[in-house]
Amino acid sequence: MGRKLASAELQLLMLRLLADEPHHGYQIIKALDERSNGFYVPSPGMVYPALSHLVELGHASVQADRNRKRYHITDAGRRHLEEHRRAADAWMAQIERVAGRMERVRRAWNAEESAGESEDGPQRRSSRELLRARRDLKLALADTWDASREEQQRILEILQRAAADIAAKEPRR
Numbered sequence: 001m002g003r004k005l006a007s008a009e010l011q012l013l014m015l016r017l018l019a020d021e022p023h024h025g026y027q028i029i030k031a032l033d034e035r036s037n038g039f040y041v042p043s044p045g046m047v048y049p050a051l052s053h054l055v056e057l058g059h060a061s062v063q064a065d066r067n068r069k070r071y072h073i074t075d076a077g078r079r080h081l082e083e084h085r086r087a088a089d090a091w092m093a094q095i096e097r098v099a100g101r102m103e104r105v106r107r108a109w110n111a112e113e114s115a116g117e118s119e120d121g122p123q124r125r126s127s128r129e130l131l132r133a134r135r136d137l138k139l140a141l142a143d144t145w146d147a148s149r150e151e152q153q154r155i156l157e158i159l160q161r162a163a164a165d166i167a168a169k170e171p172r173r
Contacts, residue, residue, distance in 0.1 A: 037099035
């Protein structure tokens, strides 16, 4: 995403969530955390002022729910959301796209945890060798952060070829 959301963008996302059902401020934080897979977790210092602003604009209403506040979208909020639906949907889609990428990266780099559960024998040995190769690759890549532009390009090409070969699921001959 490159940057975190501006206040107006966060407000649109909150209206989008409120259009589905009323939420407490904490529920909004958790919903964005879950949809982004931990990439975007707005702070209470961003969410609660934005909710107050939505109430001031007449886009949301608030009701007491024991010792907490539950926010509801108003008709004016629905109209505002519909006027800006493309932007709201685009931001939500971007958050969910980043969440998918984050999950793929986590699975790729944390495969070691699940590999320990595999059977004994040749498959386990193969898994250990694969894990060792992954660790070696991680270490080698860590040493290249300050490499020259040419060296980084060379490494990029190697990694792209390797990824394509792995994705093909058949060794090249």
